[in-house]
Amino acid sequence: MLLSVIVPCFNEEKSLPYFFAEMAKIEEVLPLDVEYILIDDGSTDKTLKLMKELSVKSGGKVHYFSFSRNFGKEAAIYAGLQNAKGDYVTLMDADLQDPPQLLVEMYDLLVAHDLDSVATRRKNRAGEPKLRSLFARLFYYLMNKIGETELVSGVRDFRLMTRQMVDAVLQITEYNRFSKGIFSWVGFKTEYIAYENVARVAGKTSWSFWQLLKYSMDGIVNFSDLPLNIASFVGALSCFGSGIALIFIVVRALLFGDPTSGWPSMVSIFLFVGGLQLLCLGIIGKYIGKIFLETKKRPHYLVKESDKNRP
Structure with a gap:
């Protein structure tokens, strides 16, 4: 042996x-x-x-x-x-x-x-x-x-x-x-x-x-494949949160007028949502990169x- x-x-x-x-x-x-x-x-x-x-x-x-x-x-x-x-x-x-x-x-x-x-x-x-x-x-x-x-x-x-x-x-x-x-x-x-x-x-x-x-x-x-599921969940949660925020802004504008202040919070929201998008794209990109290497054989x-x- x-x-x-x-x-x-x-x-x-x-x-x-x-x-x-x-x-x-x-x-x-x-x-x-x-x-x-x-x-x-x-x-x-x-x-x-x-x-x-x-x-x-x-x-x-x-x-x-x-x-x-x-x-x-x-x-x-x-x-x-x-x-x-x-x-x-x-x-x-x-x-x-x-x-x-x-x-x-x-x-x-x-x-x-x-x-x-x-x-x-x-x-x-x-x-x-x-x-x-x-x-x-x-x-x-x-x-x-x-x-x-x-x-x-x-x-x-x-x-x-x-x-x-x-x-x-x-x-x-x-x-x-x-x-x-x-x-x-x-x-x-x-x-x-x-x-x-x-x-x-x-x-x-x-x-x-x-x-x-x-x-x-x-x-x-x-x-x-959990990271992909997390990316999907984060994306859905971000979309839902943005929808709620949009409804709140429209209702507030109708009831109290459209204030000119608030741009710092708006920029912060944009940066936050943009960061989530980049995070999700990064996770998806990692998997796509693995697929790319496999297909090269x-x-x-x-x-x-x-x-x-x-x-």
Whole structure:
């Protein structure tokens, strides 16, 4: 039985040696053969050079795929899933924030309970900036309130899946991908392992606060149409309120004459209604933009270099 370990990498030259050192310990106790699928997502450091060295030394166990530019982690995950040949597949970060020692427990749980997937989630976000932690909790709360696909709070991409589940995920070929939602949407029997947050072993995270915020917004748009419903409701409410205000102004003019004062309030109303319109157009535009990208049917990624051509 073969386990495919998918590792998306962006400037991880400092982390990869630590990662493989830890995985070497796990391979000794894991009752599976292991292959590594390393995805270089347009790194600007020596990550690709290190991948090549690891591939040569591994004797065919380590495979690498280098993108022509940075396509993002979602594209890297998709590329890894497409090229993984294992009976079991796992996604892991190179910075050891996904503890390799959990793989043994995950495999035992998967086999003992006849599961399709064992996923991980963080118990807490110790060590993270408070603002980032606050927005992360808010994101999971909103997703579970407005979306039709449930997301476990603190869930990670780190999970162990059977080949059947991986094949199901690969059937979803949409360009705008949100893997956490896709893993949940396809269903299959999944259990979760909670663990304490782990700091990066080396290097710096490539995820800024604004990148995470954009990623969260993409997740909401991809798995919920509630923002469109909100836009429609706001538009209807604004129209109704404007109608009432118009009736009030006409009645007041008929009874008390047409005063010349009141232009500040009128300008304020115009600005308010205009702002609501722009908000609604922005929400609708976000969905239209997603549709536009889907209709282009561009590839999710382009491989510039690989250890070998694999279909």
